[in-house]
Amino acid sequence: MKTQDTLEDRLDSAAKAKQALLERVKAKDPxxxxxxxxxxxxxxxxxxAREERDAERRRARRAAQEQEAADRKARKEAQIAAEAERIRREEQERIDAQKRAQDDVLAAQKAALMARFGTRKKR
Structure with a gap:
């Protein structure tokens, strides 16, 4: 070997090293x-298998979310129905109370008329 390598010598040795590396890689070809x-x-x-498990988990999560949404909707509808029933009942009670009050006023008026004029004799 010379004490000073020329550019051509260095390029040649680099090419040989690359070729050797390539041969080693080809020998280990999987x-x-x-x-x-x-x-x-x-x-x-x-x-x-991992993809299938992930897909199953996603389906289960989606089904749980849909079930939870359906439950929320059902609770909300039940709450609305209960509120409507409460309002209907209160309205009916208010109407009944007005009717009783009106009946009481009519009864008081009738009693006042009966007290004032009494029962008339038939002619």
């Missing part, structure tokens, strides 16, 4: 390894 295919299939199967 596609030629029979265990690699089995490991790859196992990874693919695990990924599919």
């Amino acid at each position: 596609s030629k390894d029979p265990e690699f295919a089995a490991r790859q299939e196992a990874r693919i199967a695990a990924a599919r």
Whole structure:
């Protein structure tokens, strides 16, 4: 070896190093390894199973959310119905109270007329 390498020598040695590295990588090519295919299939199967579990969780979460929304809607409708029933009952009680008050006023007026004029004799 010379004490001073020329540019051409350095380029040549770099090309040889790259070629050696490429040959080592090709020697370790996983596609030629029979265990690699089995490991790859196992990874693919695990990924599919994981995707299926995730999809099932998403479906379950969505179903729970829909059920919760339906429950909220049902509670709200029941609350509205109860409120409407309460308002109807209060209105009916108010009407009944007015009717009783009106009946009391009429009865008082009748009593006053009866006290004033009494019962008339038939002619």
